[in-house]
Amino acid sequence: METDPLALLRRASEESPGLVTKIDDALASLETEAVRVGRPNLGGESVLRACGKSGRSVSVVSNNSGTAIEEYLSLRGLSGYVSGIFGRVPGDPSSMKPSPRLLQDAMAAAGRKPGECIFIGDAVRDVEAGEAATVGTIGYANKPGKYLRLATAGAVVVVESMQLIADALMISGGDNEQVR
Numbered sequence: 001m002e003t004d005p006l007a008l009l010r011r012a013s014e015e016s017p018g019l020v021t022k023i024d025d026a027l028a029s030l031e032t033e034a035v036r037v038g039r040p041n042l043g044g045e046s047v048l049r050a051c052g053k054s055g056r057s058v059s060v061v062s063n064n065s066g067t068a069i070e071e072y073l074s075l076r077g078l079s080g081y082v083s084g085i086f087g088r089v090p091g092d093p094s095s096m097k098p099s100p101r102l103l104q105d106a107m108a109a110a111g112r113k114p115g116e117c118i119f120i121g122d123a124v125r126d127v128e129a130g131e132a133a134t135v136g137t138i139g140y141a142n143k144p145g146k147y148l149r150l151a152t153a154g155a156v157v158v159v160e161s162m163q164l165i166a167d168a169l170m171i172s173g174g175d176n177e178q179v180r
Helices: 005-015 017-037 044-053 066-075 101-110 124-132 146-153 162-172
Strands: 059-061 084-086 117-121 136-140 157-159
Touching: 005 017, 017 066, 044 162, 059 101, 066 084, 084 101, 101 117, 101 124, 117 124, 124 136, 124 146, 136 146, 146 157, 157 162
Parallel strands: 059 084, 117 136, 136 157
Antiparallel strands: none
């Protein structure tokens, strides 16, 4: 039985396309509620702050709804650290990673080329999207078993702590690279 709501949304688009918008709206509502009670990844907010301090711009690229991402950033006082939000296109699950579409949209909006960007992701589909968009991907192994899967998928490096990324950004200074 499938328990991943994003996988269910993809499946609905294949089996019941007429219901996709309604299902996507319901999922976006649930995601927005979840950010109010969910716990952030340790070090994630430090990465945003380190990017800001070192002059790097950040775009959030996610299979989650843009509304939920905006709510999360607003609740945590982080909106000012993010220049663009690229959540799944409402009613269009094909926009989700591993499709490179959201990464390409983010780069176009920022006026950046793939070689000027890095993408941080915690799933194989993130690495696949990065490769399809020709953007190097840092794998974030936030759960047991992910390290090997992300490395095997082709992540340029895999970390188990977002704080390591934040620390590296502060050490390297203002290279003005775009971090996603």
